[in-house]
Amino acid sequence: MDDAEFLDPFARLLDGVSSPAQVRAAQGGAGISALWSAISESGFLDALVPEEAGGVGLTLRAVGSLVEGLGARATPAPVAETMVARALLAEAGVATPAGPIVLATGSASRVPLAMVAEHVLLDTGRALLLCRLDEGNRRSAGVPGSLAADLAVSGWQTIERPADGLRPIAAVLRAAQIAGAASRLLDMTVAYANERSQFGKPIGKQQAIQQQLSVMAEKMVMARMAARIGTGYALLPTPAAAATAKSVASAAAVDIAAIAHAVHGAIGISEEHDLQLFTRSLHEWRAADGSESYWSAILGRARLADEASTSADFIRTLSSPA
């Protein structure tokens, strides 16, 4: 199956249920039930579940651009997270609960979209715990528009933990979401630059603006290439690949958001403009599951530990797929 054959229906589905107006409503507390039932019915949630277990049996590599598509729409539901959780649960032979599942990669971190999830797959460092979420064990940090929450869970089912835990895969999902939002922001910002006139011509005709947009394009391509390094696996990326993906995508996210706002001027700051749906998400994903500095230190440690190789040798396995 080629990319388009697989992606186009998913993209159309998302456009129907994850438009900017629908994202706003969900972020305002309206819930995600319509969105969730449409996505559940589509079967995409089992994309990563092995065929023997009743899934579609696709690799993360194959669905990477689908995760980018979720980022490109700031979809307010943990679709990618649930896909990964369902695959891990199926592999462990555990029955999967129906609703949205988020991934919590540490005890202290705020978990994106936990306010609209029904379960969490939590990495304790020793095991994975599948826990139900309800009003009692999740607390919003009260950041406007954010559906992230701090969790205090109990009552669980224990599952064997993959060697490197959940954080690498979670970081890669964030990187792919960043890449998707970056691509959307570039389209929006270029379109705006061609539309908005000052000094008698579109601002996009000003060289200073062109140079900023070129840098934005560069950062977008970097974020996307980084994300694809992370998603280039069957399911779980190596920590080095995840570190490459997340450190580059997180760093790019900051610059991309900054340029998008700079070019939009004041209108982009306003609540009514869609820009902020994506730039707010970029900042949240950038920090979630380890920022660029967190992952850089991990990769640096791996690099130093590999005494035999040059940098070129070390990165070669990262920068082209297995």
Next chain:
Amino acid sequence: MFDSFTLRALPPEDEALREPLRALIAERVAAQPIDRRARSWMGFDADLSRALGAAGYLGLTLPKRYGGQERGAYARFVVSEELLSVGAPVAAHWIADRQSAQLILHFGTEAQRQDYLPRICRGEIYFCIGMSEPGSGSDLASVRTRAEPVEGGGWRLNGQKIWTTFAHHDDYMIALVRTSGISADRHQGLSQLIIDLKTPGVTVRPIVDLTGDAHFTEVFFEDVHLPPDALIGEEGAGWAQVTAELAFERSGPERIYSSIVLLDAWIAHIRAHRPDDEASLALAGRLTAELAVLRAMSLAVTARLAEGESPVIEASLVKDIGTGFEQSIPALIADDLGRHPDQPVAPELVRALAFATQIAPSYSLRGGTREILRGIIARGLGLR
């Protein structure tokens, strides 16, 4: 947008080039001090270039009938990567192998191909690029160096080129010159000429750079008489040819590996002196991650070249980010070393760092400046 940037793998048969090449360069390069290796594509070593030619590592993309290997852009990527990653002195053959040979293959006559290409493949003849002039840097279309047709055939050339890398060591220049009209005609009336640098009337003067090296030059042409077959490609088509040529110049791994010898020397320093320093680890990781992503991007552009396309915009994008990355390395490493003022640093590393620091501004100048590349990207974005 920019959908051609996808992850690409190198074919196994091209990967297989690495091991034998490593053996060849190990003995010639490994013993060189770091600060010598840090010069890499500014290091001129004709012996090495001939050895590479003899072993079949040059002309990888050229047809066998011209002495090439008929392997393609991926093979060239592998060989470039191996040479640059250890800091081999590749300057002698680099420009001929990377762009002059492509130009001659695509636009030259059969006689020109048979004359030049086999010698390029053997690593025997070296080329330089005569684009820039004192009044024509970024505004390349304004070149004034002029070739007039002379009676009985051939050309009479007058003018001046500048910043021409290694003209003082090279055999030939491929120059962008005006053959008709005036500089206000811009892209019309430009042509490319192959100039034998030993022709009477050609004067080459090295220009010493801020590191004390002399790798670029100024070149003067005074009534230089050139034969008819000095013209490469079509008269008046020089601009289109130069644009295609620049995609080869801008996309390669050299745009990400210029500071890599320094990076590896610094990593060895950290490993030896303070392997648990969190800030140094984070910096090493950050640079490693960026390098991995840039390599994937460079490989994606190579894939387009391998498919016979001319990815001008993508190549500009990779060159701009790649040179920014290369330039960031010496400044970041200097900061890291300076964070430990009481820790000794090997003199070789100090010299390599000083060299890279001083020469780094050139990374974003040679091959087209940052601003010009961003203008090309903006065109790709539909803004101009």
